[in-house]
Amino acid sequence: MTATIIATMTTDQYLSGDGLARTSHGAQVPASDVLTWAGGDYRLLLAVLDTVQGVTHYSSTRRLFSENQRLVRHAIDGGCTFPDCPTPALWCEVDHTIDYAESGTTDVRLAGLACDYDNRERKKQGWRPVHIQGRVAWIPPRWIDPEQTPRFNNLHRPDDLR
Numbered sequence: 001m002t003a004t005i006i007a008t009m010t011t012d013q014y015l016s017g018d019g020l021a022r023t024s025h026g027a028q029v030p031a032s033d034v035l036t037w038a039g040g041d042y043r044l045l046l047a048v049l050d051t052v053q054g055v056t057h058y059s060s061t062r063r064l065f066s067e068n069q070r071l072v073r074h075a076i077d078g079g080c081t082f083p084d085c086p087t088p089a090l091w092c093e094v095d096h097t098i099d100y101a102e103s104g105t106t107d108v109r110l111a112g113l114a115c116d117y118d119n120r121e122r123k124k125q126g127w128r129p130v131h132i133q134g135r136v137a138w139i140p141p142r143w144i145d146p147e148q149t150p151r152f153n154n155l156h157r158p159d160d161l162r
């Protein structure tokens with residue numbers, strides 16, 4: 001039987017096996033264990049994050065995201081992208097940050113993870129997700145922040161990428 005494990009770690013952790021990787025469940029596990037699992041009967045998507053996150057291009061004309069696109073967003077976002085939301089990746093939806101009706105594309109670079117509540121309610125409140133250097137940030141409505149400074153969620157990031 002093959003299991004899918006999604007883990008995120010830094011380049012240094014990948015090269016040394018030191019430190020903790022973060023799974024899409026939100027758990028922190030030794031990076032050395034993840035690298036060992038990669039050699040077994042596991043199906044592993046290992047995302048090595050650098051300070052500049054290049055996203056492999058996955059685009060299509062389909063409205064729904066493919067499994068690979070979902071896995072890429074799990075690896076990049078690690079969990080809900082709304083500021084300070086602790087919801088781990090497996091409890092999130094992949095959201096079009098630009099509505100499909102407007103963009104006409106299902107591009108992983110224009111997507112982000114959001115929990116059901118934040119995906120539904122935050123947009124009603126006037127929050128707007130945007131992409132800044134490969135990461136999803138949320139722009140608050142003017143009644144919360146007149147400057148509308150984009151906010152990131154750093155709860156799901158490895159410590160040295162915050």
Ligand SMILES: [Zn+2]
Pocket residue numbers: 080081082085086087114115116117118119
């Ligand atoms: Zn959330």
